[in-house]
Amino acid sequence: MKVRGWLAVGLLAPVVALTAGLYLVPLGVYLINGFHRFKDGRILPVWTLDTYAAFFTDAFSYKIMRTSLLLAAIVTVLALAIGYPVAYALHTRVRGAKARAVLAVVLFCPLMISVVVRTYGWLILLANQGLVNTTLLRLGLIDQPVRLLFNMQGVVISLTHIMLPFAIFPIYSVLGKLDASLKEAARDLGAGPWATFWGVTLPLTLPGVASGGVICFTLALSAFVTPQLLGGGRVQVLPLTVYNSTVEINWPEGAVTSVALLALSVLAVWAVNRVLRRLPTVA
Amino acid sequence: MTREAHGADVDVRAITKRFGTVVAVEAVSFTVRAGEFFSLLGPSGCGKTTTLRAIGGFEAVDEGDILIGGRSMGRLPPNRRETNMVFQRLALFPHYSVLDNVAFGLRMRRLPAPEVRRRVAEALERVELGALGVRRIGELSGGQQQRVALARALVNEPRVLLLDEPLSALDLKLRIQLQEELKRLQRSLGTTFIYVTHDQGEALAMSDRIGVMSSGRLEQVGTPLEIYERPATRFVAGFIGDANLVEAVVEAVDGNGLVARVGEARVWARREGWEQVGAGLTVCVRPERVRIARPDGRSDALAGRVEDRAFSGSLVKYRLAVPGLRLHAAVPYVHGTPLFEVGDAVAVAWDGDQAVTVPA
Numbered sequence: 001m002k003v004r005g006w007l008a009v010g011l012l013a014p015v016v017a018l019t020a021g022l023y024l025v026p027l028g029v030y031l032i033n034g035f036h037r038f039k040d041g042r043i044l045p046v047w048t049l050d051t052y053a054a055f056f057t058d059a060f061s062y063k064i065m066r067t068s069l070l071l072a073a074i075v076t077v078l079a080l081a082i083g084y085p086v087a088y089a090l091h092t093r094v095r096g097a098k099a100r101a102v103l104a105v106v107l108f109c110p111l112m113i114s115v116v117v118r119t120y121g122w123l124i125l126l127a128n129q130g131l132v133n134t135t136l137l138r139l140g141l142i143d144q145p146v147r148l149l150f151n152m153q154g155v156v157i158s159l160t161h162i163m164l165p166f167a168i169f170p171i172y173s174v175l176g177k178l179d180a181s182l183k184e185a186a187r188d189l190g191a192g193p194w195a196t197f198w199g200v201t202l203p204l205t206l207p208g209v210a211s212g213g214v215i216c217f218t219l220a221l222s223a224f225v226t227p228q229l230l231g232g233g234r235v236q237v238l239p240l241t242v243y244n245s246t247v248e249i250n251w252p253e254g255a256v257t258s259v260a261l262l263a264l265s266v267l268a269v270w271a272v273n274r275v276l277r278r279l280p281t282v283a
Numbered sequence: 284m285t286r287e288a289h290g291a292d293v294d295v296r297a298i299t300k301r302f303g304t305v306v307a308v309e310a311v312s313f314t315v316r317a318g319e320f321f322s323l324l325g326p327s328g329c330g331k332t333t334t335l336r337a338i339g340g341f342e343a344v345d346e347g348d349i350l351i352g353g354r355s356m357g358r359l360p361p362n363r364r365e366t367n368m369v370f371q372r373l374a375l376f377p378h379y380s381v382l383d384n385v386a387f388g389l390r391m392r393r394l395p396a397p398e399v400r401r402r403v404a405e406a407l408e409r410v411e412l413g414a415l416g417v418r419r420i421g422e423l424s425g426g427q428q429q430r431v432a433l434a435r436a437l438v439n440e441p442r443v444l445l446l447d448e449p450l451s452a453l454d455l456k457l458r459i460q461l462q463e464e465l466k467r468l469q470r471s472l473g474t475t476f477i478y479v480t481h482d483q484g485e486a487l488a489m490s491d492r493i494g495v496m497s498s499g500r501l502e503q504v505g506t507p508l509e510i511y512e513r514p515a516t517r518f519v520a521g522f523i524g525d526a527n528l529v530e531a532v533v534e535a536v537d538g539n540g541l542v543a544r545v546g547e548a549r550v551w552a553r554r555e556g557w558e559q560v561g562a563g564l565t566v567c568v569r570p571e572r573v574r575i576a577r578p579d580g581r582s583d584a585l586a587g588r589v590e591d592r593a594f595s596g597s598l599v600k601y602r603l604a605v606p607g608l609r610l611h612a613a614v615p616y617v618h619g620t621p622l623f624e625v626g627d628a629v630a631v632a633w634d635g636d637q638a639v640t641v642p643a
Contacts, residue, residue, distance in 0.1 A: 184341055185374035187361040189388035189439065199387075203378050 034255030043251055051252040055260065065260060068237040071155060071227070072220040072268075076167075078160045079216045080209055083167030087208075088201075090168070091175040107165050115162075119229045122158045123149065126230075150232025158226050163219060167212040174208030175201075207276055214272045218265045238264075291350075292317040292475040293338060293443055298347035300333050307333040309499040310347070315443070315477060315492075320469050322478045322486040325496035326522070331479045332371075332447055334496070338477065339368045339445050352442055362391070365442035369449045373432040375420045381407070381431050382416040388439040406438035409468065426457045433468070443475045450485070462489055483523050487511065495519045513555075517641045520567040527573065527610045529566040530643060533558050540635045546607030548585050551635035563643040572637040573612035575601060575629045584630035589623045603631055 126148035133145040186196040224239040245254035293315040300308040308330040323331040340361035410430035503515040514520035531543035587605040
C-alpha cells in the first residue's frame with residue numbers, strides 16, 4: 001500500500017484517527033481483558049490464558065458457535081435463494097431507469113427503519129394471534145397457530161428479510177456487467193433458457209453471489225438485536241453471550257467470545273475469497 | 284446434408300424492425316444462395332447488424348418474414364434455427380476452456396461424448412488451434428480467440444453462418460490474414476456465410492455478393508464488381524471506393540452515352556437508360572479513371588488547375604479545381620515521368636463509358 005502525497009494523508013487522517021481512537025483502541029483495551037481473570041464479580045489484573053482455556057473446553061461454547069454458524073448459514077442461503085431471482089428479474093424484466101430506482105428504494109426500505117422498530121413489527125406479524133397465523137388459520141391451512149416467535153424460525157425470518165438487499169445488490173451489479181452476447185451465444189449454440197442460465201449466467205455471476213453471501217453471513221453472524229428480541233432466550237448466539245458477559249462485568253469472558261466471533265467472521269471471508277479467486281471474472 | 288445447388292438458403296422478405304420510434308430496418312428483402320458468401324455492408328447504424336440478428340433469431344421483426352432453407356422462421360428462438368453466429372465481441376465463455384467452448388453446441392444437442400471429442404478436435408484443427416484446446420479463453424491472443432469463436436460456430440455444421448463484424452477488433456495485418464483464412468474456410472466447407480461489415484475493402488475482397496445498406500434500407504445487391512462499376516444510388520457510389528460525384532443536368536443523350544452540364548462545363552457519362560434530357564442527375568467517376576494532361580486546346584477536355592498533390596508511391600493523387608466543381612484524380616506513378624505541380628493548368632477528361640450516372 002502506498003499513500004501518495006500530503007493531500008492523500010490529509011484526506012485519510014480524520015478517518016484513520018476516528019477509526020483508531022474510537023474503534024481500535026477500545027477494542028484493544030477490551031480484548032486485553034481476555035487475558036485477565038474474572039473472580040467473585042471482579043476482574044483480576046493477572047496475565048493468564050485461563051479464560052481462553054475455559055471457553056474452548058466448555059461444550060456450551062461450541063453449542064453457541066454451532067447455533068451462530070447455523071443461523072448465519074441458513075439466513076445466507078435463504079437470502080441468496082430469494083435474492084437471486086429478484087436481482088435477475090430486476091436486471092432482465094424491469095425496463096427504464098425510473099422503474100429501477102423506485103424498486104431499489106422499495107428493496108432498501110427495510111434498512112431505513114430502526115432495527116428495534118422493525119423487530120417489533122415482526123413480533124406483531126409472527127405472534128400466535130398475529131397476521132401470519134391468523135391468515136393461515138382462516139385459510140384452513142393449519143389447525144392451531146404455528147410457533148414463529150421466540151425460536152429459531154422467527155429469528156431466521158426477520159434476519160433474512162433484512163439481509164435481502166445485501167444479497168440482491170451485489171448480484172444485480174454483476175448481472176449488469178455480464179456481456180449480454182454471452183447469453184445470446186449460448187442460445188445460438190442451442191441452449192434453451194434454462195441451460196443458458198445454469199451453464200452461463202449463474203456461473204458467471206457467482207462472484208456477485210459470493211460477495212453478497214459474505215456480507216449476509218458476517219452481518220447475520222454478528223446480529224444482536226434480532227436474536228435478542230425474537231429469540232426469546234432460546235437462540236443463544238455469540239453476540240448475545242458477549243452482551244451478557246459484558247453486562248455481568250465478566251469482561252474476560254466477553255473478550256474471549258468476541259475473539260471467537262471475530263475469528264469465525266474472518267475465516268468465512270477468507271474461505272470465500274479463496275473460492276472467488278478461482279472464479280472467472282466477468283469483464 | 285443435401286442441398287439444391289442454387290436454391291435460396293436464406294430468403295429475407297420485406298422485413299421491418301422498429302426500436303420505439305426509430306426504424307432500424309425498413310422493408311429489406313434479399314436472398315442468399317446456398318454456399319454463397321454474402322456481405323451486408325454499410326456505415327454504423329445502417330441496420331445491417333439488426334438484419335443479421337433478425338436472421339439469427341435475436342430480434343423479432345415487426346413486419347415481413349425470414350425463410351431459412353425454405354422454412355418460415357417466424358418467432359423461432361435462436362436455439363431452434365439452423366444458423367450459428369460469430370459475435371462482434373466474440374462472446375466466448377470465459378469460464379470454459381477452449382475445448383468446452385467449442386463443444387458447447389454439440390453437448391447441447393446431446394451428442395455422444397466420443398463424437399463430440401472427434402468433432403471438436405476436427406474443428407480446432409481446421410482453425411489451426413489443435414494444440415490449444417486445454418487453454419482458458421483469457422490465455423489466448425485476439426487472433427486465437429477469433430479462431431475459437433469461428434470453430435465454436437462451425438463445429439455445429441450450421442446451414443448458415445452469421446458473422447457480425449468479427450474482425451473489427453483486430454489490427455490490420457491480422458485482419459487481412461484472417462480474411463483470407465475465412466474465405467478459404469468458406470470455400471472448402473461450402474457453408475453459406477452472411478457477413479456484416481462496415482469495411483468496404485473487406486466486403487469487396489471476400490464476398491460473392493454484397494448488399495449495401497444505408498439508413499435501414501437496402502440500397503443495392505450485387506457482385507463486388509457490379510457494385511463498384513454500376514452503383515445504383517449516389518450513396519453506393521460514394522460509399523464503395525473513392526468517387527467524384529458530380530451533380531449535373533442532362534443536355535443530350537445518344538445511344539450509350541450522354542452529355543451533362545455542370546455550370547459552364549460539360550461532362551460525359553455512360554447512359555443507363557432512365558436519364559431524361561433536362562433532368563438532374565449525379566455523374567460518378569472513379570479518381571483512377573480521370574485523365575489529366577497539359578492543356579492542348581482540345582474541345583472535349585475540362586480546363587482545370589492543380590490545387591493539391593499527394594504522392595503515395597504507386598499513385599499520385601491530385602485535387603483539381605475545374606470551374607464549378609472539384610475533382611480528384613489518382614494517376615499511376617510511372618518512373619521518370621514528371622509530376623504536375625500545384626498551380627499547373629491541366630486538361631481534365633475521362634472516357635464517357637468510364638463514368639456512370641445515378642439519380643441525383
